[in-house]
Amino acid sequence: MGDNGPVGESATGLGVGEIVDLLATGAARPLRDGSSVSQLDHALQTAALLEREAPDDRELLAAGLVHDIGHLVPGVGDDAHAGAAAEAVRAALGDRVADLVALHVQAKRYLVATEPGYGAELASDSVASLANQGGSMSPDEVAAFGALPLAPAAVALRRADDSGKVEGLVVRDLGHWVPLLQGLS
Numbered sequence: 001m002g003d004n005g006p007v008g009e010s011a012t013g014l015g016v017g018e019i020v021d022l023l024a025t026g027a028a029r030p031l032r033d034g035s036s037v038s039q040l041d042h043a044l045q046t047a048a049l050l051e052r053e054a055p056d057d058r059e060l061l062a063a064g065l066v067h068d069i070g071h072l073v074p075g076v077g078d079d080a081h082a083g084a085a086a087e088a089v090r091a092a093l094g095d096r097v098a099d100l101v102a103l104h105v106q107a108k109r110y111l112v113a114t115e116p117g118y119g120a121e122l123a124s125d126s127v128a129s130l131a132n133q134g135g136s137m138s139p140d141e142v143a144a145f146g147a148l149p150l151a152p153a154a155v156a157l158r159r160a161d162d163s164g165k166v167e168g169l170v171v172r173d174l175g176h177w178v179p180l181l182q183g184l185s
């Protein structure tokens with residue numbers, strides 16, 4: 001864990017300390033052009049929203065915190081960010097966290113296909129990335145996703161992801177989450 005060299009394009013097997021350091025770099029990365037919400041704010045808000053929904057599911061909370069860490073790895077494009085994030089955290093945080101992270105883009109595509117009005121509510125950055133991510137799911141893809149044991153938690157993560165973009169919202173800081181991450185490693 002964490003012995004694969006500096007964080008770069010192939011950031012796999014990060015340790016908890018490296019994950020926390022990478023998340024902290026998100027403080028300097030606006031979520032989108034002109035937004036005062038940073039990638040770190042978004043991570044913290046997503047985890048905080050999930051804590052309200054499922055306070056005992058520590059793996060889901062961790063997944064919410066790290067789901068967009070792929071955006072903070074140099075050289076990783078938007079279409080690869082979910083997979084990159086999953087592999088970055090799998091060794092330290094476990095398969096369920098990594099799989100939930102990997103599914104957060106698919107969960108958006110699932111909700112666009114299955115929930116009337118969902119697509120219209122998406123933030124502009126999520127709409128912009130949807131086409132590159134495959135657009136709405138086909139009926140076969142919907143059936144396959146819906147059959148996954150992780151589907152309900154992946155959808156919960158996605159809803160928190162969509163809502164965790166509020167300018168000026170004050171939530172628990174990164175230090176609050178470190179013991180939870182350490183407890184999973």
Ligand SMILES: [Fe+2]
Nearest residue numbers: 042067068161
């Ligand atoms: Fe996100």
